[in-house]
Amino acid sequence: MSLAGLLLAWYDANKRELPWRQDKDPYKIWVSEVMLQQTRVEAVKAYFERWLERFPTLEDLAAAAEEEVLHYWQGLGYYSRARNLLKGVREVQAQYNGRIPDTKEKMKTVAGVGDYTAGAIVSIAYNKTATAVDGNVLRVFSRLYCWREDNALSSSKRQITEWVLQNMEVSRPGDYNQAIMDLGATICIPAVPRCSLCPLETVCQARRRGLEQVVPFRRKKMAVKTVRVVAGIVQDGGAFLLRQRPAKGLLAGMWEFPATEIADTETDDFGAYRRMMAEKLGQQVEREGLFWQSRHVFSHRQWDIVFYRCRLIKKGDLPAGKNIVWLEPSAWSRLAFAGPHRQVAEKLEKELQNI
Numbered sequence: 267m268s269l270a271g272l273l274l275a276w277y278d279a280n281k282r283e284l285p286w287r288q289d290k291d292p293y294k295i296w297v298s299e300v301m302l303q304q305t306r307v308e309a310v311k312a313y314f315e316r317w318l319e320r321f322p323t324l325e326d327l328a329a330a331a332e333e334e335v336l337h338y339w340q341g342l343g344y345y346s347r348a349r350n351l352l353k354g355v356r357e358v359q360a361q362y363n364g365r366i367p368d369t370k371e372k373m374k375t376v377a378g379v380g381d382y383t384a385g386a387i388v389s390i391a392y393n394k395t396a397t398a399v400d401g402n403v404l405r406v407f408s409r410l411y412c413w414r415e416d417n418a419l420s421s422s423k424r425q426i427t428e429w430v431l432q433n434m435e436v437s438r439p440g441d442y443n444q445a446i447m448d449l450g451a452t453i454c455i456p457a458v459p460r461c462s463l464c465p466l467e468t469v470c471q472a473r474r475r476g477l478e479q480v481v482p483f484r485r486k487k488m489a490v491k492t493v494r495v496v497a498g499i500v501q502d503g504g505a506f507l508l509r510q511r512p513a514k515g516l517l518a519g520m521w522e523f524p525a526t527e528i529a530d531t532e533t534d535d536f537g538a539y540r541r542m543m544a545e546k547l548g549q550q551v552e553r554e555g556l557f558w559q560s561r562h563v564f565s566h567r568q569w570d571i572v573f574y575r576c577r578l579i580k581k582g583d584l585p586a587g588k589n590i591v592w593l594e595p596s597a598w599s600r601l602a603f604a605g606p607h608r609q610v611a612e613k614l615e616k617e618l619q620n621i
Contacts (some may be wrong), residue, residue, distance in 0.1 A: 394439065395434060495571040498551060505593055
């Protein structure tokens, strides 16, 4: 039996039951593939179902405001994915009358859609011959062919994509791509693959050579930079001071309790925060006590962030054009909070409900 035959026989008997596999709706597949980038399948399921309750069709999403879209994405992280999805959906609505293109070449021209997502959509939704090479696929095929180059290299991706295409079952390209994804997610996993359960064990060159725990080869990751951050919970009556982050950069457009990064040379973290509040936001505050602290890891940096309760000493005029407001918790549900700020907002809401 061919490699594809072995793979598809295994997939037919073992494929994962996932909410986006209930039909071949290209919009649902698009949403799921974007959500699955950098996020575990189990974590995505609930978000996907909640998303479809609010945005059941491409037209519904295209008509939505960005802030609401970010709110429904809240908790998934990497918010640029949501912005790109919204931009791409609006483009499809305007240029293709709401019909998602059925060729990989056209789909790749849509804003925010890369080679993998385009291939996944057209192969799964339209059963077109197209590769969809992600991390799982790279790992599976680098082991199958005992590829000894770093998979992060573009030359590695080109070679592995060729192998994927050479072995593709053209009558079932979507199932073939999903079979490789499932195999990589459940059997051909990182570090210690479950080779004894693999339908491709007999044709896997890395397994034959005893290198299944060595392949794929990887370069060492760059160290993640740690940044100290101080945020303040400042209350005036029933309202709290909130600020929207800039439209570009880390957590762009998300809402937060006013915060500032602390220089490595700074020894008084709240002193630095107090100066920022006075000089940039026109508010004079003093620290009342620690509310919460956490470590939040991004792809290239991590925040060691501390939230202080603050007493408002002197309320000043808010700077114009800075997207900073006094807002009561009853209005927070429409905001998309940034990372750990969402957790603090939830803690505050629960605390106020118990008063």
